[in-house]
Amino acid sequence: MLTVSGLKRLHISASFALKDGEYVALQGPSGVGKTLLLRSIADLDPNEGTVKLDGTLREAMPALAWRKRVTYLAAEPGWWSDIVQEHFTGWDDALPLVTGLGLPDDCGSWPIQRLSTGERQCLGLVRVLLLRSRVLLLDEPTSALDPASAAAVESLIAERISNGTSVIWSTHDNAQARRVGSRILTMGPDGGIEENRP
Numbered sequence: 508m509l510t511v512s513g514l515k516r517l518h519i520s521a522s523f524a525l526k527d528g529e530y531v532a533l534q535g536p537s538g539v540g541k542t543l544l545l546r547s548i549a550d551l552d553p554n555e556g557t558v559k560l561d562g563t564l565r566e567a568m569p570a571l572a573w574r575k576r577v578t579y580l581a582a583e584p585g586w587w588s589d590i591v592q593e594h595f596t597g598w599d600d601a602l603p604l605v606t607g608l609g610l611p612d613d614c615g616s617w618p619i620q621r622l623s624t625g626e627r628q629c630l631g632l633v634r635v636l637l638l639r640s641r642v643l644l645l646d647e648p649t650s651a652l653d654p655a656s657a658a659a660v661e662s663l664i665a666e667r668i669s670n671g672t673s674v675i676w677s678t679h680d681n682a683q684a685r686r687v688g689s690r691i692l693t694m695g696p697d698g699g700i701e702e703n704r705p
């Protein structure tokens with residue numbers, strides 16, 4: 508169980524809990540603060556409030572250990588090396604996920620520069636899935652994907668949910684929010700969140 512109590516970052520303020528295996532959609536207009544919230548929960552930016560995983564405060568563990576359990580995926584994942592495979596500690600483990608998302612099995616040797624925006628988004632997701640995090644904070648993870656690839660991502664994430672992973676999925680796509688979210692959190696211009704059922 509992830510609990511967020513009185514989290515504050517700039518104008519945003521949020522409190523909610525996320526059970527194991529729960530799938531929550533996060534919505535709200537552009538610029539309202541969805542990314543700020545997700546990055547704050549992962550402790551990537553300074554913020555105030557209490558965030559716990561199974562009752563353990565995030566301050567009780569090193570930041571890297573927290574982020575491996577409570578993992579943020581940016582809409583545009585970062586790259587630090589020239590070749591795709593160099594971003595994966597176990598490319599063999601990555602390969603079934605990579606091909607499952609429609610990329611060819613020789614893409615490990617491709618230069619990052621060659622990748623399309625959608626291919627980057629898929630490979631960024633695979634990188635994160637290999638961490639086997641308890642909580643995934645997905646920031647518009649299919650914004651650059653065609654419908655078939657987006658459906659493949661949705662079913663991959665649904666499989667993780669059935670194994671107990673919890674997910675917050677930020678999306679501007681209302682139909683997707685209703686499809687993926689058993690709950691919908693909507694952020695308003697004041698930075699607060701309200702909850703709706705899909």
Ligand SMILES: Nc1ncnc2c1ncn2[C@@H]1O[C@H](COP(=O)(O)OP(=O)(O)OP(=O)(O)O)[C@@H](O)[C@H]1O
Pocket residue numbers: 517535536537538539540541542543544
């Ligand atoms: N470090 C910062 N200092 C001040 N303001 C910031 C900082 N980072 C982001 N902001 C502002 O906070 C607001 C919320 O940004 P955020 O990226 O969280 O929006 P969002 O809801 O994810 O939007 P989108 O749907 O377009 O991705 C924006 O106006 C942004 O400019």
